[in-house]
Amino acid sequence: MSYGAPSLERVPIMINVSLLQMMMEARTFFGGGATPSDRTWPVANLALYLPLLIPKKINVANMFWQNGATISGNVCMGLYNEAGTRLQQTTIVAHAGASAIQAPSITAFDLPRGRYWLGIAFSSATATIRGFGTSAVGADANKWCAIGEEALGSTQIPTTMTPVASARNVFLPFIGITRN
Amino acid sequence: MYAAPPTGMPDPFFIHTFTDDGVGGPIISLNAQALTSTAWGTANLALFIPFTITERHTYVRACVCNGATVAGNFDVGVYRGTARLFSTGTTAQAGVSQMQVVTGLSWTLDPGDYYLALATNSTTATFMCGNIASGGYGMAVTGGKQQTTAFVLPNPATLANYATVFVPLFGIFEKTWV
Numbered sequence: 001m002s003y004g005a006p007s008l009e010r011v012p013i014m015i016n017v018s019l020l021q022m023m024m025e026a027r028t029f030f031g032g033g034a035t036p037s038d039r040t041w042p043v044a045n046l047a048l049y050l051p052l053l054i055p056k057k058i059n060v061a062n063m064f065w066q067n068g069a070t071i072s073g074n075v076c077m078g079l080y081n082e083a084g085t086r087l088q089q090t091t092i093v094a095h096a097g098a099s100a101i102q103a104p105s106i107t108a109f110d111l112p113r114g115r116y117w118l119g120i121a122f123s124s125a126t127a128t129i130r131g132f133g134t135s136a137v138g139a140d141a142n143k144w145c146a147i148g149e150e151a152l153g154s155t156q157i158p159t160t161m162t163p164v165a166s167a168r169n170v171f172l173p174f175i176g177i178t179r180n
Numbered sequence: 181m182y183a184a185p186p187t188g189m190p191d192p193f194f195i196h197t198f199t200d201d202g203v204g205g206p207i208i209s210l211n212a213q214a215l216t217s218t219a220w221g222t223a224n225l226a227l228f229i230p231f232t233i234t235e236r237h238t239y240v241r242a243c244v245c246n247g248a249t250v251a252g253n254f255d256v257g258v259y260r261g262t263a264r265l266f267s268t269g270t271t272a273q274a275g276v277s278q279m280q281v282v283t284g285l286s287w288t289l290d291p292g293d294y295y296l297a298l299a300t301n302s303t304t305a306t307f308m309c310g311n312i313a314s315g316g317y318g319m320a321v322t323g324g325k326q327q328t329t330a331f332v333l334p335n336p337a338t339l340a341n342y343a344t345v346f347v348p349l350f351g352i353f354e355k356t357w358v
Contacts, residue, residue: 009188055189115190140279143358144245144349146194165358 009055016176017050017132036174038068039131045155047121048173049080049148049163057112058179063090064103065120065175068128071095074155075102075127077175080117084161087116092155095127108180117148120175123155132172142166186291191233194358196243196351197296198310199231217247217277218309218346226299226330227344228259228337230323234291239352242268242282244298245308250276252302256350257333258287259295264335267297273305281358295324298350301331309346 063077078089090104122129142149148163192199242256250273257267266287274280298307324347325339 051193053190053192056187113187113190115193139277140245143243143279144194144196144198146192146353146355146358148355148357163355163357 011055011058011179014176014178015052017172017174036066036130036132038070038128039133039171039173040070041122041125041127041129042168042171043151044073044125045121045123045152047119047150047152047157047161048166048168048171049117049119049150049161050175051146052079052116052118052177054111054113054116057110059108060088060111060177061108061180062103062178063088063106063118063175064101064178065173066101066130067095067097067099068130069098070126070128071098072127073122073124075120075122076155076157077104077118077120078157079111079177080119080161082115084117086157086159086161089157095122095124099130103178117161118175118177119157119161120173121152121155121157130174132174133170139169141170142168142172145172147172186234188234191235191237193355194351194353195231195233195239195296196349197229197347198349199351215245215308215310215349217249217306218311218348219249219303220300220305220307221303222328223252223301223303224299224329224331225344226297226327226333226337227342227348228295228297228325228327228339229347230293230295232293233289236288236290237354238286238288239354240283240285240287240356241353241358242285243351243353243358244280245349246273246275246278246280247306247308248276249304249306250274251305252300254298254300254305255332256282256352257297258289258352259297259337260292262336262339264297264333264337265289267333270301270332273300273302279358287352296351297333297337298348299331299333307348307350309348311346
């Protein structure tokens with residue numbers, strides 16, 4: 001058996017968009033610690049892809065987002081590897097629970113150290129999600145945070161993501177994962 | 181030769197001066213301020229901002245964040261020490277208050293410490309910048325370097341201590357979709 005040095009890297013129980021593991025620069029570009037507020041999903045069946053950096057293997061318990069006050073349509077969330085291949089997803093679920101964290105049931109899975117993307121799509125352009133919508137960088141805050149987007153034909157997030165440059169200047173949804 | 185697998189936080193897809201691998205975030209945190217459109221002030225000045233990567237990556241886009249006035253030409257590059265490894269070459273600044281992207285790059289970097297470099301030949305060209313209190317303070321915070329009369333980006337560079345009161349937002353990205 002080979003010796004493996006212990007990893008001292010800490011991984012928070014909950015990783016969300018305000019933490020280093022997703023986008024440290026968000027603290028700068030999206031209002032510098034501003035409180036998330038209700039944001040209307042920009043376009044029906046639009047997927048957003050946000051970077052996720054994992055410093056050591058974890059066991060993922062949930063993928064989640066925080067709803068806004070207006071509930072509408074369906075939601076699907078997934079996890080992609082660095083190359084853009086979908087590894088895990090939630091089922092397509094009804095958007096439910098005003099202003100609540102929504103975390104569809106999934107089977108826990110191991111996630112090795114690496115670079116990933118979290119994808120999320122809403123079917124409704126009136127649904128709201130908590131998020132950040134002010135920018136300290138001017139236009140193109142999403143691009144500077146490496147956020148991509150993709151127009152889908154449905155709410156089902158694809159097996160392979162094909163993002164384009166985000167046309168959302170400032171739209172950072174409050175999403176993330178939790179670990180066991 | 182055996183190389184131990186990388187550990188710890190992976191490198192971000194987008195290396196720019198305000199990522200954790202750059203220095204802008206701490207500057208903003210220290211001063212609790214937003215980025216502002218800032219004139220370069222000194223034609224042909226080049227700024228060098230350090231960053232570190234732990235794995236091999238190939239970058240295909242170089243990006244700058246233009247301010248409210250565009251003018252002249254800029255040059256973005258990557259240095260290892262004083263050696264210029266890559267640069268975009270002179271590029272007309274275009275598009276106010278938005279990200280300007282230089283495409284067609286294939287810059288492969290091995291793990292190590294580097295400088296992101298930006299120079300412009302215009303005094304009036306503006307970029308979105310984090311502003312810092314004084315030149316000396318800036319050097320202490322950024323670990324950056326600068327060179328006057330450095331357009332286009334020279335090889336090798338002659339690095340002097342950072343004495344500029346702002347840090348521009350610019351960087352390099354691994355993906356084609358910005």
